[in-house]
Amino acid sequence: MDFLNKIAKEQSQRNQCIMELFDDSERASDFSVCAANLLLDYSKQNINRGELTDLMTWAKKSHLTSKINSMFSGDKVNNTEKRSVLHTILRVPTEIRNEMFGGLSLEIHNAEKQMALIVENVSEGKYKSFTGKTYTDVLAIGIGGSYYGVKVALSALSQYNSTNLKVHLLANVDGRAVANKLEKLDAETTLVVVISKTFTTQETLLNAETVKDWMTGELRSIEAITQQWFAVSSNVEKALAFGLKKDNILPMWDWVGGRFSIWSAVGLPLALAIGNDNFSLFKEGAYEMDKHFQQADFDQNMPVLLAILGIWNRNVLNYSSLAVLPYEHSLRIFPAYLQQIDMESNGKSVSNEGKKISWSTAPIVFGQEGTNGQHAFMQLMHQSKDITPADFIVALRGNSKYKEHHKVLLANCIAQSEALMKGKSLEQAKAEIVSDEKFSLAAHKEMKGNTPSNTILLESISPESVGALMALYEHKIFVQGALWQINSFDQWGVELGKKLSSQVLSLMDNNTETENDMSASSLNLIKAYTQID
Numbered sequence: 001m002d003f004l005n006k007i008a009k010e011q012s013q014r015n016q017c018i019m020e021l022f023d024d025s026e027r028a029s030d031f032s033v034c035a036a037n038l039l040l041d042y043s044k045q046n047i048n049r050g051e052l053t054d055l056m057t058w059a060k061k062s063h064l065t066s067k068i069n070s071m072f073s074g075d076k077v078n079n080t081e082k083r084s085v086l087h088t089i090l091r092v093p094t095e096i097r098n099e100m101f102g103g104l105s106l107e108i109h110n111a112e113k114q115m116a117l118i119v120e121n122v123s124e125g126k127y128k129s130f131t132g133k134t135y136t137d138v139l140a141i142g143i144g145g146s147y148y149g150v151k152v153a154l155s156a157l158s159q160y161n162s163t164n165l166k167v168h169l170l171a172n173v174d175g176r177a178v179a180n181k182l183e184k185l186d187a188e189t190t191l192v193v194v195i196s197k198t199f200t201t202q203e204t205l206l207n208a209e210t211v212k213d214w215m216t217g218e219l220r221s222i223e224a225i226t227q228q229w230f231a232v233s234s235n236v237e238k239a240l241a242f243g244l245k246k247d248n249i250l251p252m253w254d255w256v257g258g259r260f261s262i263w264s265a266v267g268l269p270l271a272l273a274i275g276n277d278n279f280s281l282f283k284e285g286a287y288e289m290d291k292h293f294q295q296a297d298f299d300q301n302m303p304v305l306l307a308i309l310g311i312w313n314r315n316v317l318n319y320s321s322l323a324v325l326p327y328e329h330s331l332r333i334f335p336a337y338l339q340q341i342d343m344e345s346n347g348k349s350v351s352n353e354g355k356k357i358s359w360s361t362a363p364i365v366f367g368q369e370g371t372n373g374q375h376a377f378m379q380l381m382h383q384s385k386d387i388t389p390a391d392f393i394v395a396l397r398g399n400s401k402y403k404e405h406h407k408v409l410l411a412n413c414i415a416q417s418e419a420l421m422k423g424k425s426l427e428q429a430k431a432e433i434v435s436d437e438k439f440s441l442a443a444h445k446e447m448k449g450n451t452p453s454n455t456i457l458l459e460s461i462s463p464e465s466v467g468a469l470m471a472l473y474e475h476k477i478f479v480q481g482a483l484w485q486i487n488s489f490d491q492w493g494v495e496l497g498k499k500l501s502s503q504v505l506s507l508m509d510n511n512t513e514t515e516n517d518m519s520a521s522s523l524n525l526i527k528a529y530t531q532i533d
């Protein structure tokens with residue numbers, strides 16, 4: 001990182017205007033790249049050719065190629081947990097995978113077969129419920145990585161739902177969320193999938209217990225659980241102890257990180273909605289991106305470019321956030337999904353060797369559907385002092401029935417990236433003042449501009465394009481972690497809160513034996529709870 005520190009110092013007085021970079025007439029076409037049917041236009045970034053070339057050279061010198069190979073070949077790149085990171089092999093076509101990974105490939109193949117069979121039999125009504133009914137609904141219980149991937153892909157691909165099953169997700173432990181789901185469901189026709197890699201996650205287990213009580217109450221038999229419930233977990237013992245049938249437990253391997261696990265049996269609820277064929281296409285799209293990522297030169301490599309531009313913005317230009325703005329209703333969950341895969345992966349400050357690092361890592365990722373953001377937080381992006389880089393994501397084709405809507409959507413997407421870059425000078429604002437307006441109003445209308453953005457174009461929303469998009473960001477995050485020299489695949493930072501929540505729970509139950517060193521603030525809050533009737 002010495003190189004980055006050096007250029008960050010040199011750049012501290014940098015006053016480069018993005019618009020001026022377009023004096024280079026080839027910029028728009030040269031600063032864009034296609035892969036897996038996606039197009040990334042990064043010409044609105046605040047970086048010139050020379051700077052980009054220097055960053056590429058730095059990435060090469062930082063052994064990025066060997067780090068990429070290392071991940072794909074199964075080295076234990078998750079060094080704190082001594083695990084390989086191989087979600088990518090779940091997307092490799094079987095014949096190629098067999099050659100590369102032999103025994104492991106067979107294990108994957110068996111899980112795929114088991115999953116495809118469940119999807120086929122449930123959606124075709126061959127698997128019946130405990131009372132002999134055809135399933136109408138699926139309730140998937142899981143949180144974090146056992147939720148976001150499914151959630152984002154389910155909503156992105158809702159137009160591809162090809163079975164008659166309605167899939168519902170339950171992540172939040174809030175009783176209101178549970179009540180809200182259960183009131184819509186009929187125990188006789190609901191199939192339940194518990195997704196938990198560890199099968200120890202407090203929220204998931206409590207939700208699962210409550211749903212189990214509901215179902216056994218409704219159907220008056222514990223046998224319903226053995227028949228109507230499936231689990232996806234690496235902790236078979238715990239899943240069995242919960243009451244699940246061995247044949248109904250699908251594997252989750254320790255070499256697949258939770259937040260990268262949608263490609264495994266964790267994708268079961270998704271496949272139950274979109275069907276086996278669409279699920280395969282979803283993986284194929286991701287595989288296209290994997291091949292591109294492994295083969296393309298860095299200056300034509302979409303994930304590498306996205307990662308390096310993010311590092312430029314974070315570590316050289318010192319921008320601390322990233323707005324993710326899908327101009328696409330079906331991608332509305334994408335910012336929330338990215339928050340997990342980006343911030344949980346790279347929100348760290350210790351190197352792989354366990355040393356404190358001096359550079360910043362993951363930006364604060366936020367966002368929502370772009371059109372809605374325009375009428376809310378984008379005011380800040382246009383006029384506050386801080387610069388917020390943005391990723392615009394949009395599909396060229398929208399809903400075929402409402403073409404005019406899609407034109408307006410796309411127009412807004414392009415206009416916002418233009419406005420963020422161009423801004424409006426005080427002079428321009430003054431020139432717009434009409435005679436009965438106060439001249440001082442011009443200052444309020446000035447817009448800072450010079451805000452960098454990427455635009456990612458999908459031809460249309462499809463299983464392949466959504467798969468490719470998700471793989472693109474997975475790899476972007478991997479590259480950033482590799483260059484920041486951190487482990488993107490652990491999440492020790494979430495542990496303390498979990499431990500303290502057990503202590504708090506015990507105090508809430510008035511358990512006087514509980515050892516604690518809670519602050520007076522927290523003890524007061526606990527007391528407030530214990531005093532309600």
Ligand SMILES: O=P(O)(O)OC[C@H]1O[C@H](O)[C@H](O)[C@@H](O)[C@@H]1O
Nearest residue numbers: 144145146196197198201258494
């Ligand atoms: O799949 P599970 O073991 O239930 O874990 C669910 C989630 O909880 C953890 O605390 C982590 O923050 C997530 O990375 C993980 O995906």
